[in-house]
Every structure is written in structure tokens, then in C-alpha cells.
Amino acid sequence: MADWSPIAKVYDPLKAGSIDGTDVEPHDRAVWRAMGARYKPNKGVVGDPLLTLFVSRLNPQTTEDKLHKVFSKYGDIQRLRLVRDIVTGFSKGYAFIEYKEERSVVRARRDANKLVVDQHEVFVDFEQERTLKGWVPRRLGGGLGGKKESGQLRFGGRDRPFRKPINLGVDPVQERGGGGGVGGGREWDRPGGRNREDRDRHRTAEWGNRGRRDDRDRGREWDDRRHGDRSRHRDRR
Known part of the structure; x- marks a missing residue:
């Protein structure tokens, strides 16, 4: 828990596919694909990754000029690239904006998100392809985003951070409500109490005895009815 963070420091497809980063097995095909991917950042990308912002969820009609006009108010822009279909x-609805100064990047990330x-409400974050170790893009099953219906819910990013695990450091007995104190919890849950197998055998025997008692009660009732019918028949004669 000491080094736990809601934001991923190293990209792990298995953890990114988990709501709290504690999954130990892949649960969908996208995670399998991302774990098997051998992705290397595009060498053709230029610029300083530490000064670059990733902007997504753009209106398809938004142009480079509009982006430059909106984001230049946070600082001087060194380079802007709106990704288009080749x-x-x-x-494609996302772009990369490189600033000249670090303070401009920090300010734009803070103030331009959800602008x-x-x-269209845009999403703004630092570039991750060249800054987050182990990064795998969404087209290979990775990424930090996606929708539930697409089967690619990913966690560990700014938009969808990890949820803090709720089961760390909790004793299983206490988690079930056993407590361990005087009178705390059921006998089945207490240390030294009867285990689950004993409980199942006890329940089975209890139901069996109950069934036999019911059968005996029904037998007595049937006998009483028969004797009652005989008595009424003799009274008529």
C-alpha cells in the first residue's frame, strides 16, 4: 500500500484491465493481445515527449487552426499535429501539441481538460507513448481508456484511475464479520470452531431429521383420520 498510486507508473496490460490493479489472470482477448504485443514507439515522431500533450475526443470537424487558436493561450506552441486517416x-479525433516551456504544458493539462x-468536451493528458514504460496502444489491446461495450475498459490513467483495493490487510475472518472478540461472529467463523464440512454435515443431518419428523407427523395424522372414519361408521349403524 505504501507505493500504491491511482495512476500507472509502468504500463502493465493485466493491471490496466483491472479496476484496482489486482488481477492476476487476463479476463478478455484484448488483455491477451496487449500482453503478447511487442510494440516500440514510432521513431518518426519528433519533439520532446515531456513537453507534449495528448488531446482526444475532438470533433471530426475541428481543424489544426482551431486547435492552435484554443491551446496557444496556455503558452507558445512549438509543434501541433492533428492525426488524420492516411x-x-x-x-481521427486526437492530436499532439508540443509546447516550448514546461509550465505551458502543465497549465494546459490542468485547465484545458474537459474544455x-x-x-465536444476534449480530454487532455501528457503524452504516454514515449514516457510510460511498457506502453501498448489501444489498437493492440492496450491503452488507458475505452468503453465497456467495446470490451476494452482500461484503468490507471487520468481519465479512469485505479480504485484503491479494499481487501488489502483485512483478515478473512474479520471480513466475514467474525471479529474474534467475545460473542463476535458465528461459531462456524470463529478460529477453532467447526469448519465448513462440519457445518454442511450438520445441516444435512438437521434436514434429514426434520424430514423424518414430518413423515412421522403425517403418519400419525393419517392414522387418526382412519380411526375417526371407523368411529363415525359404527355410530351410523
């Missing part, structure tokens, strides 16, 4: 030329640009 075939159609249409915007509405062309009727």
Missing part, C-alpha cells in the same frame, strides 16, 4: 484524410471545443 487514406481519407479525415481527422468544450466545437461542441
Whole structure:
């Protein structure tokens, strides 16, 4: 718990696919793909990754000029790249903005997140491809985002941080409500008490005895009815 953080410091597809980073086995195909991916950052990308922002959820109609106008108020922009489809030329809805100064990056990340640009609320964070060790993009099953219906819910990022584990350092007996104090919890849950197998045998025997008692009661009732019918028949004669 001492080194726990809601934001991932090293990218692990298995942990990113877990709401609290405690999963030990892959639970969907995307996690398997990301774990098996051998991804290396694009060498053709230029600029300082520590001065670069990632901007996503853009309106498809948003242009480079509009982005430059909006984000230049946080500082001087060194480089801006709106990612477009190589075939159609249409915007893919995300961009990278490199500033000249570190304070400009910090300010833009703080103030521009959830800013509405062309009727779209944008998401802003530091670039992770070249700064987060082990990073795997979403197209290979990784990333830190996604939707539940797409099967790629990912955690550990600014938009969806890890939830703090609730079962760390909790004794299983206390978690079930045993307590361990005087009168705390059921006999089955107390240390030294009867175990689960004994409890199951006890319940089975209890139900069996109850069934036999019910059968005996029904037998007595049937006998009483028969004797009653005979008595009424003799009275009629």
C-alpha cells in the first residue's frame, strides 16, 4: 500500500484491465493481445515527449487552426499535429501539441481538460507513448481508456484511475464479520470452531431429521383420520 498510486507508473496490460490493479489472470482477448504485443514507439515522431500533450475526443470537424487558436493561450506552441486517416484524410479525433516551456504544458493539462471545443468536451493528458514504460496502444489491446461495450475498459490513467483495493490487510475472518472478540461472529467463523464440512454435515443431518419428523407427523395424522372414519361408521349403524 505504501507505493500504491491511482495512476500507472509502468504500463502493465493485466493491471490496466483491472479496476484496482489486482488481477492476476487476463479476463478478455484484448488483455491477451496487449500482453503478447511487442510494440516500440514510432521513431518518426519528433519533439520532446515531456513537453507534449495528448488531446482526444475532438470533433471530426475541428481543424489544426482551431486547435492552435484554443491551446496557444496556455503558452507558445512549438509543434501541433492533428492525426488524420492516411487514406481519407479525415481527422481521427486526437492530436499532439508540443509546447516550448514546461509550465505551458502543465497549465494546459490542468485547465484545458474537459474544455468544450466545437461542441465536444476534449480530454487532455501528457503524452504516454514515449514516457510510460511498457506502453501498448489501444489498437493492440492496450491503452488507458475505452468503453465497456467495446470490451476494452482500461484503468490507471487520468481519465479512469485505479480504485484503491479494499481487501488489502483485512483478515478473512474479520471480513466475514467474525471479529474474534467475545460473542463476535458465528461459531462456524470463529478460529477453532467447526469448519465448513462440519457445518454442511450438520445441516444435512438437521434436514434429514426434520424430514423424518414430518413423515412421522403425517403418519400419525393419517392414522387418526382412519380411526375417526371407523368411529363415525359404527355410530351410523
